[in-house]
Amino acid sequence: MSFIKKFIEQETVSRRNFLLASAYGVAATAAMRMFGPSPAMAATYSDPTVAWSYRNRTNPYWNEIVSGGEAFIESLGKDKSALTHLINEGSSEKSLADVKALLAKTNGELALAIDTNDAPNARPVVESCVEAGAYVSTLWNKTDDLHPWDFGDNYVSHMSWSDEGPAEQTARILLEAIGGKGGVVHLGGIASNNPAIERLNGLKNALKDYPDVELLDAQPADWDTQKANEVMSGFITRYGDEISGVHCANDTIAYGVLEALRAEGMDIPIVSYDGNPQAVGLVAEGKILATVFTNPHWGGGITAALAYYAATGHFKPSEEPNEHREFNGPTIFVTPEDAKAFKASYLDDVPSYDWKDFWGPSNGPIVYK
Amino acid sequence: MTATPSVLPDTHNRLNRETLVKWAPLLVLGVLLLLFPFFEWLEDFRAAKDHTYLVDSRFLSIRNFARIAISASPALMVAIGVTFIILMGSIDLSMEGTVSVCAVLFAFLFLGMGGTMGSWAILAIPGALIVGAAMGFINGLVHVKLKIPSFMASLAMGFVGTGLALLLTGGDRIRVEDEAFRSLLTVRWFNFPIMCYVALFGLLVAWFIQSRTTLGRNFYAVGGGEELAKASGLNVNRVRIMGFTLAGVFFAMGALLAVGRIGIAETATGNGFMFVSITAVVVGGTALWGGIGGVWNTLIGVLIVNVINNGMVVIGLPGWVQDGTLGLLVIAAVVLSTDRRAVSFVK
Known part of the structure; x- marks a missing residue:
């Protein structure tokens, strides 16, 4: 049971920090506005299309990811069918082609959450999105030399898990x-x-x-x-x-x-x-x-949320520290002693997450070897 | 020159070659059964351990044969289904989708009607067989009525099946926990689980259909020479549709055994059956151009593939070598077990 208590405490604390941080952020943006818009500021959109690109639905893991994405969409007061699904069926080529097609269709007004199927495919996907002015957050796959902070605001974040x-x-x-x-x-x-x-x-x-x-x-x-x-x-x-x-x-x-x-x-x-x-x-x-x-439900939701809230201008990725742009997802141990409690609090009744608490449950920055 | 008819030695030669080709798959299986224990012996010999060849083999034990039989049982049912189609000179690639749909619908029906073998839930078993037959029937109709080549029609039906299974489950897996149903795996008669006897029964039924019914003989007629069969007044289209329907029933049996083996029905239940079944049929000596072979060949083929798979793990072959080795062994087995001199061209 103790891990749940710790987890909730951790979340509460980080939510408080986040509120404070975002208050500062708002003040800072307001201050900046007084001196005119920054030339480097990327365009933001009032109602971008939200899409999730992933492998397939035959795997319970990806189902959980998608359920998180849908829960996030519902938190915006929309129907869950408003989430666009791009399914790559394990093909990096299809993954990239689908993204390009959607960029053309939405004219770049897109918040994309994606697992690019393999690491080398992350770069062309990110570059296409940046070029079109869309916002992208990646999950799992990217090469070690590709970093969100090298692309201004449009490459919002990358989340992975260290196993x-x-x-x-x-x-x-x-x-x-x-x-x-x-x-x-x-x-x-x-x-x-x-x-x-x-x-x-x-x-x-x-x-x-x-x-x-x-x-x-x-x-x-x-x-x-x-x-x-x-x-x-x-x-x-x-x-x-x-x-x-x-x-x-x-x-x-x-x-x-x-x-x-x-x-x-x-x-x-x-x-x-x-x-x-x-x-x-x-x-x-x-x-x-x-x-x-590894809480794929939260991972799926928060990846979409990061791209969406960056696209709407709710927060400015380039003002966040690096550990907010590349971070590890949560890992929680389940052993016979706490399995029942864990099941009750995470699986039987999926908690409703605060999709603006981007980094609360996360697990530290990604460390490269 | 003596008065001996000159055709006699020829016939004699041909008979010899035919006999050899006929028994080659069994020979391949025999060689494999001696080969893997040899590697085991070699390993222990190098480690300077006591090991009498064959006698001390872990591979060549009843317990391990039971394990091979367990993994072969579902594949055997699926391979028998596709054997009938290949005998006709067609091909059926819908097995992965059909197996998944049958497995998932079986699980839904079984759990929905009580979830124990002692209740109405037992009707889920014929239910699954009917679903398999229906899928095969549609497959045959698409192939025959829309005149789409069987490999394309069945491949497409397979995708439809996988999609349907996904739609039904939403990607979840369904556990079938009933003790009586799982006795397929857990209860053993003479060291072998019940599912092996069910597969054996399926094999005998298939053998009966192949050798003792008009339908079975018609499969050979269509595969041996479709024009001829048609000219003799055989309704080839009807035979084809019936063939695909029958294959569907055997795919459903494969699905039941697959669920019995791991207790889970999901969209991925059908995964891997295409490779195993087609390979097994060909390795067993059934010709892809139709008319030659049969269900006993398929039994040997399924056993060859499963013996190779099991043996490679037993002798401790590293994972990255296994896939390549399986491919090479399959080519070797096909070379040995089909009479390629009889075919003028391969397409």
């Missing part, structure tokens, strides 16, 4: 549960995906402190339940009882692993990632030891 730390912590929970000795296996995401790499690194970091635990094997399961099921069956054949714990890169993988163990009548601890509602349910039942909630 290495949280994955390390779930790994520690797992390694403690198996008594600090034995063998563990890891089932990962698509091998080239950043979160897949970070989550495996997290496990490896934790293993350094547990010399008696051997990482028997790590194989990609492509974020897919059925593939995970088959890979886990192979692991059971190869290692049998040597496996004393399983580290899964996300919840969809964990479902497949659980069923493979069930088919064998095995019951060993597993940890997971993402905090999907069903996984949280399984944590509450004690079938999964821990998962990490």
Whole structure:
């Protein structure tokens, strides 16, 4: 329970700070207006089109992202159908083409929230938006040399998640549960995906402190339940009882692993990632030891909100510090002790967020290695 | 020259080659079953551990065969469905969409009508089969009546199916938790879960249709020479539509077993079945140009693909090598198991 209390406190404090900050901001803008408009000031729009560009809807994660975007739209007093959906189906080319088409259609009066599907695609997307005078906020994918502050106001923000730390912590929970000795296996995401790499690194970091635990094997399961099921069956054949714990890169993988163990009548601890509602349910039942909630609902809403409020001139991105333009999303641990409380306060009854509190729940600036 | 008819040695030769090609898929499977234990032995030999070849193999154990059978069961049903279509010389690529729709509708019906096998919810099983048949029927109609090539018509129907499943679920996953239904996976007879016997039963039904019914013989007639079949008065269009409908029923059976295996129905349930089933049919020795092969070939093909998949993990092949290896092994298996000398051109 304590984490929720802490979280709410943190939010209240940061909201107060934000109100103060925005009051200063308003005063500063008013002062500037007296001396005439700044020449570098980007055009703002009274009612820009709001769009979310993402991979697909077959994945619960993206569904949560979109639900946040829709909740934000509703907070503007509009119907949720006012949100424009650009679905790239895993193609960067389609992602860019859709954005360009929408820029042409809206004449640049656009607030765009986007995951550009892969990192290199972020630059052409951002440049197209900046050129058209639209406002864009990115999520997850961008190259390390691309920064919002290099584009004035139009590249509003970038949010990502650093998964290495949280994955390390779930790994520690797992390694403690198996008594600090034995063998563990890891089932990962698509091998080239950043979160897949970070989550495996997290496990490896934790293993350094547990010399008696051997990482028997790590194989990609492509974020897919059925593939995970088959890979886990192979692991059971190869290692049998040597496996004393399983580290899964996300919840969809964990479902497949659980069923493979069930088919064998095995019951060993597993940890997971993402905090999907069903996984949280399984944590509450004690079938999964821990998962990490990244609050995609808030992430989806706030990314759209940042682009929208920058586009309407509610705040001026270039006046914000760098840590407000590139920041990490929240991570909350879910363990059997607090799963029920967590479910009640986050999933069964999705909290209504203040979509003008841009940085309250965020988790510090992005650090490059 | 003796009086022996000169055709005899020829016939004899051809028979030999035919026999070889006929049994090649089984041979490939046999080689694989010896190959993976060899790698296991090699690994233990290098580590200087005691390991008697084959006897100490973890791969060659009943428990592992059960695991292979579990992963093969849903794929076998889907592959049998597409076997009938390929026998006709057509192709059906709608399996991913059809499996997803059947899985999702089954889950909705099952949970909506009580959620236990002891209630009316059991009707969800024939319900899913009917949905599969309907999808296949529409698929066949689109192909035959609108005269769209089967691969395009079915691919499009597959997308329609995936979209429909997404619309129904809104991207959520539906859990089917009923113990009696999940006994497909959890209850074992003679070391193998019930779902393997269900798949075996499906295979026998398919074999009966293929060899003992007019429809089955008509599939071969259409695939062997459509013009000839038409000239003999066969209603080819009707056979095609029935073929696609039948395939739909088997896709639905695949969907039921897939849900039985992981207890989840979702839009992604159908993912991956296209590759596995088409590969399995071809590797099993059923010719893509129609008329040759059958459901037993498909069984061997499905087993080959699943043995390769399982074996690669068991021998500890790194993930990034697995996809490439699977591709190479599939090419090797096709080379060995189809008589390509009989075809003048490949398109």
